[in-house]
């Protein structure tokens with residue numbers, strides 16, 4: 186053993202003994218207790234928006250193995266929405282969630298004190314609950330299609346100090362949906378309808394602008410891009426709203442397929458940036474007079490609960 190190692194070893198022992206003595210002064214604890222002090226404080230600053238974003242690992246492969254419809258699998262997207270709904274039901278300080286493709290962002294209100302704002306706790310709970318709900322609800326959306334292997338999601342915490350930063354973050358994610366979905370819709374129509382190879386479709390779309398892809402879809406496939414389902418074009422916004430179910434009102438998680446880049450969205454839902462209390466949901470004016478399935482399933486559960494009283 187060389188001299189410096191001996192010294193280090195000695196100092197370490199002294200430190201451990203000191204911890205042990207300190208501990209005896211207050212309450213019984215083991216000489217190993219000192220290792221707790223190696224844990225890093227990870228409290229998030231007060232008064233900032235906390236965004237937790239989860240993203241499927243290797244979903245390019247996962248979607249292939251599970252034969253997801255291209256470019257959008259409605260059921261698989263609803264399964265993502267259902268997993269996010271579970272997370273929102275558990276964490277009542279999430280004011281808005283936004284999902285597209287294999288990712289979901291959860292927005293915690295600035296004042297939240299959940300887990301004393303400890304970053305690792307928040308991130309790991311949200312990510313693991315999202316994943317377990319995704320697996321648990323798989324049969325409810327995917328029918329007989331068997332889950333072939335356990336999916337997993339990565340997660341990150343991002344902090345935004347101003348309302349404008351938060352809006353820009355969400356606008357960034359929604360702009361991403363638009364760019365990707367328009368490209369993917371054109372690409373998969375060229376491959377699946379026109380019979381091009383992947384390489385040929387890629388070459389055909391190289392250097393094209395949005396207007397060109399819109400025109401291509403309309404001219405060659407008779408598709409008006411704007412009439413495709415809003416969930417595919419805009420992603421899913423989940424909000425907590427008070428919903429009329431038979432003769433009572435319940436707080437439910439409501440999917441909305443709207444343009445959150447525009448001011449109108451934030452004016453329609455003033456609770457989000459204001460003093461947060463869930464807003465009212467207007468069942469009557471739901472898009473296309475059809476309530477989304479994610480919501481009707483929740484309403485069905487409430488109805489059963491009311492009837493069994």
Ligand SMILES: Nc1nc2c(ncn2[C@@H]2O[C@H](COP(=O)(O)OP(=O)(O)OP(=O)(O)O)[C@@H](O)[C@H]2O)c(=O)[nH]1
Pocket residue numbers: 240241242243244245246248253254255256257258259261262286287
């Ligand atoms: N066919 C189909 N594929 C989807 C759908 N939603 C997501 N995907 C696939 O999931 C991928 C998500 O993109 P990424 O997150 O960048 O890719 P990834 O393979 O998950 O890679 P990492 O996130 O880096 O692990 C897309 O590129 C698609 O391949 C869908 O509704 N239908």
Ligand SMILES: [Mg+2]
Pocket residue numbers: 240241242243244245287
């Ligand atoms: Mg992914």
